[in-house]
Amino acid sequence: MNETIDLLMQHRSIRQFKTEPLTENQIQTIVEAGQAASTSSYYQAYSIIGITDPTLKQQLREVSGQPYVEENGHLFVFCADVNRLAQSQDEETQKQMKTNLESTEFFMMATIDATLAAQNCAVATESLGLGMCYLGSLRNDVNRVNELLQLPDYVVPLFGMAVGVPEEDPERKPRFDWQTIYHENRYEATTSDDITTFDQKTEDYYSSRSENVRTDKWSEQIRRKLTNPMRQDVAPFIQSKQLNKH
Amino acid sequence: MNETIDLLMQHRSIRQFKTEPLTENQIQTIVEAGQAASTSSYYQAYSIIGITDPTLKQQLREVSGQPYVEENGHLFVFCADVNRLAQSQDEETQKQMKTNLESTEFFMMATIDATLAAQNCAVATESLGLGMCYLGSLRNDVNRVNELLQLPDYVVPLFGMAVGVPEEDPERKPRFDWQTIYHENRYEATTSDDITTFDQKTEDYYSSRSENVRTDKWSEQIRRKLTNPMRQDVAPFIQSKQLNKH
Numbered sequence: 001m002n003e004t005i006d007l008l009m010q011h012r013s014i015r016q017f018k019t020e021p022l023t024e025n026q027i028q029t030i031v032e033a034g035q036a037a038s039t040s041s042y043y044q045a046y047s048i049i050g051i052t053d054p055t056l057k058q059q060l061r062e063v064s065g066q067p068y069v070e071e072n073g074h075l076f077v078f079c080a081d082v083n084r085l086a087q088s089q090d091e092e093t094q095k096q097m098k099t100n101l102e103s104t105e106f107f108m109m110a111t112i113d114a115t116l117a118a119q120n121c122a123v124a125t126e127s128l129g130l131g132m133c134y135l136g137s138l139r140n141d142v143n144r145v146n147e148l149l150q151l152p153d154y155v156v157p158l159f160g161m162a163v164g165v166p167e168e169d170p171e172r173k174p175r176f177d178w179q180t181i182y183h184e185n186r187y188e189a190t191t192s193d194d195i196t197t198f199d200q201k202t203e204d205y206y207s208s209r210s211e212n213v214r215t216d217k218w219s220e221q222i223r224r225k226l227t228n229p230m231r232q233d234v235a236p237f238i239q240s241k242q243l244n245k246h
Numbered sequence: 247m248n249e250t251i252d253l254l255m256q257h258r259s260i261r262q263f264k265t266e267p268l269t270e271n272q273i274q275t276i277v278e279a280g281q282a283a284s285t286s287s288y289y290q291a292y293s294i295i296g297i298t299d300p301t302l303k304q305q306l307r308e309v310s311g312q313p314y315v316e317e318n319g320h321l322f323v324f325c326a327d328v329n330r331l332a333q334s335q336d337e338e339t340q341k342q343m344k345t346n347l348e349s350t351e352f353f354m355m356a357t358i359d360a361t362l363a364a365q366n367c368a369v370a371t372e373s374l375g376l377g378m379c380y381l382g383s384l385r386n387d388v389n390r391v392n393e394l395l396q397l398p399d400y401v402v403p404l405f406g407m408a409v410g411v412p413e414e415d416p417e418r419k420p421r422f423d424w425q426t427i428y429h430e431n432r433y434e435a436t437t438s439d440d441i442t443t444f445d446q447k448t449e450d451y452y453s454s455r456s457e458n459v460r461t462d463k464w465s466e467q468i469r470r471k472l473t474n475p476m477r478q479d480v481a482p483f484i485q486s487k488q489l490n491k492h
Contacts, residue, residue: 001275004250004373008279008366029247031428033254035421037365038380041471042464044422053431084426084436085472088465097472104481104490105385108357112382112404115358117427119283119365120254127250134284136358139351150432158358175281176290180330181363182277185299186396190330218288219334225287226331226343235350235492244350244490246481 007127012172014131015068017164022074026128030076030163033124034117045082045106046114048121049149051075056148060160063144064137073130073164077138077145078118080110082243083154099246101154107244114158125163135160142237153242171209174201195219253373258418260377261314263410268320272374276322276409279370280363291328291352292360294367295395297321302394306406309390310383319376319410323384323391324364326356328489329400345492347400353490360404371409381406388483399488417455420447441465 022030031048039045051057052074060077061070069075082101086094100106118134125132138145138160145157175181180194199217206216238244268276277294285291297303298320306323307316315321328347332340346352364380371378384391384406391403421427426440445463452462484490 002373004253005275005279005370007250008370009282011282011284013284027428028424029251031424032421033251035424035427036255036257036418038257038259038368039421040380040382042419042467044427046427047433048428049433050428050430056431079433085468087436087438088441088468089472093469093473097469099475099478100472103476103478104484105477108404108480109382111354111357112361115361116365116368116380119362120369122284122362123366123369124251124254127248134286134362136286136355148432152433152435155433158354172282173288175278175285178274178277178281181281181290181292182273182294182296184296185302187293187295187325187398187401189398190333192333195334221288222331222334223339226335226346227339229345230349231351232345232349232492234354235490238350244481246478 008123010172011126012170013133014166014168015133016166016168017068017072017131017162018167019071020073020165022163027074030121030124034121037116037120039113039116040109043085043109043113045080045085045110046117047079047081047155048117049077049079051077059148060138060145063141064135065140066135066137068133068162069135069160072162076121076161076163077149078114078158078161079151079155080107080114080158081155082106082110083152086154102242102245104244104246107238111158118161121161130163131166132161132163135162139231139234142234146237156238156241156243170211174205254369256418257372258416259379260412260414261379262412262414263314263318263377263408264413265317266319266411268409273320276367276370280367283362283366285359285362286355289331289355289359291326291331291356292363293325293327293401294363295323295325297323305394306384306391309387310381311386312381312383314379314408315381315406318408322367322407322409323395324360324404324407325397325401326353326360326404326489327401328352328356329398332400348488348491350490350492353484357404364407367407376409377412378407378409381408385477385480388480392483402484402487402489416457417451420451
């Protein structure tokens with residue numbers, strides 16, 4: 001198709017990196033590519049924290065339980081941030097903005113802004129020949145991450161991104177057929193046939209991949225993961241940061 | 247740098263399109279590029295609805311108030327969707343999954359999944375020489391969008407994306423200096439100097455751009471927009487769809 005679409009289609013998460021750190025120039029390029037993404041109403045309601053302190057990296061690895069949070073070329077943490085919007089105004093105006101800043105609408109908007117930027121960072125990273133992996137696992141203990149990064153009210157960590165020179169070459173993971181995800185004009189529920197087809201596809205993938213071969217399928221994973229309540233401290237944490245309140 | 251990073255850096259939202267519709271092949275390519283993005287724990291917790299029905303497009307334009315919601319080459323609506331996760335299981339298992347599915351954590355996760363896919367779609371679109379614009383404006387009346395697209399529980403519309411052959415050539419809009427957005431090891435609040443510098447940058451941009459020249463600056467926009475409560479129906483709507491409940 002073209003070089004960019006080929007790059008997007010070749011994405012695989014990389015979870016083993018060489019220790020070679022990113023250069024300052026690479027970090028700047030990746031962040032600026034992130035910033036070039038669209039942003040809701042020009043708010044730019046996010047912050048990105050790069051982790052270089054080895055102790056801090058180790059502490060974040062403990063939160064996630066994943067070695068590649070520590071062992072990588074660079075670690076980014078993406079935060080939803082409406083604090084900058086507040087800080088741009090005097091105290092009286094800040095009071096008048098409170099209803100918006102603390103709403104679910106603004107929490108969604110900041111989450112969307114941070115994620116648009118993050119995906120541009122991911123694409124830029126891969127275009128530089130580097131690999132990356134998102135780290136939702138930082139939400140295993142959001143209160144701890146909040147404390148470690150010294151986040152004020154109106155700022156919450158959403159996910160991390162480990163980046164670096166790949167030390168593995170995993171296969172691409174299959175996706176649902178595009179017509180399961182994409183519908184025309186109105187919502188169409190996924191059918192049991194769609195699930196069966198995708199279960200077969202994932203079963204083939206897990207049984208034939210070059211590393212960590214196992215017997216598994218998508219719907220089984222979903223059952224295993226979702227039948228145990230997860231991360232129930234996320235909602236009260238976010239409200240404690242004065243976000244998603246009404 | 248490279249072709250992909252150049253493309254990312256050249257992004258401008260396009261709000262005037264030729265009427266030329268996208269081909270089925272272009273739509274499939276854009277959706278599949280979206281699907282290739284990372285997805286939290288392999289959930290793929292989103293759906294994309296393409297709008298081709300002229301009446302529906304007109305109705306969605308009424309929600310947004312923006313002519314380019316109707317006049318474009320194609321209109322996508324991105325939805326957070328945990329319904330597919332529920333539908334992949336029997337009734338008994340669905341009951342056991344309820345705590346997760348209805349949590350803020352899962353609502354965030356699905357919002358992030360949809361947005362990662364959307365930004366890949368945006369990049370793919372632009373790589374094909376097309377233009378695009380996100381449409382947060384669909385949240386001006388989420389209940390109406392929900393009704394028009396016949397969304398079940400566990401599915402909410404997040405934003406639209408208008409795509410097509412550009413009929414305008416706007417300038418790139420400036421962004422905060424990368425070091426205002428990016429900090430090392432811990433959060434650093436944006437200073438009043440950062441705001442003043444960016445206000446100057448945006449003032450120069452608004453006064454010198456080729457269309458819609460005006461006197462304005464970033465912090466003034468923020469004040470005007472945020473001092474009036476916006477979209478207060480979004481939070482109760484999302485809870486009525488059984489999401490973001492605890």
